[in-house]
């Protein structure tokens with residue numbers, strides 16, 4: 001049993017409970033902020049800065065950080081979007097964190113969780129998310145497509161996360177417009193930026209927005225994934241542990257070159 005299996009099993013229990021207790025809000029149409037559109041307009045590396053207190057691979061990262069104060073600083077120093085880890089058992093996050101963050105920033109907010117059911121998508125919308133994460137490794141392609149269509153039908157955007165060549169094919173088949181290449185293998189926790197280099201070229205549609213996820217610490221790391229053609233990065237640990245967020249953003253927000261701008 002991998003850690004991913006363990007997380008997904010626990011998540012199924014949470015969903016069962018949620019279906020018993022969660023009251024959906026009235027489905028009034030909201031006007032959401034488009035991550036896709038706003039990232040297309042930037043001439044610097046787009047940064048999705050993540051609020052993540054702890055993780056199964058690292059243990060505690062920054063458990064005492066205040067979600068409102070911390071992400072307000074992300075926004076001030078140049079984040080283009082905020083990712084909020086809302087899983088409680090393995091990441092010590094919550095939907096209340098997301099709600100709080102929604103109150104303090106106007107840039108797109110991503111609900112980062114192990115989403116396996118429509119009810120979690122309804123809840124993401126209710127709590128103020130603009131974007132949800134769907135992880136190709138977490139379910140079969142047919143179910144992935146159902147959830148993808150459900151979310152986009154509600155007006156949410158989807159960051160579709162892939163880690164293997166097979167999953168890149170799934171992303172192409174779905175015609176996903178925002179694809180996240182996770183450098184971390186969720187089964188072993190190994191991080192390798194070569195994953196981005198390998199998979200970026202497998203994504204066929206030039207209009208797809210490519211995001212490199214995990215393991216980014218230095219300017220050199222960002223330059224490397226940019227060469228592979230990505231125009232956004234998702235950064236957690238480095239943002240949660242930085243003593244000087246202004247400096248961290250300056251190091252990571254490099255100007256985009258032709259490689260990542262060529263298809264605009």
Ligand SMILES: O=P(O)(O)OC[C@@H](O)[C@@H](O)c1c[nH]c2ccccc12
Pocket residue numbers: 050052112113135161182213214215216234235236237238
């Ligand atoms: O802390 P890092 O190495 O910067 O990684 C951030 C993000 O990519 C990572 O938190 C992540 C990527 N995909 C996920 C899926 C579930 C939980 C967490 C993740």
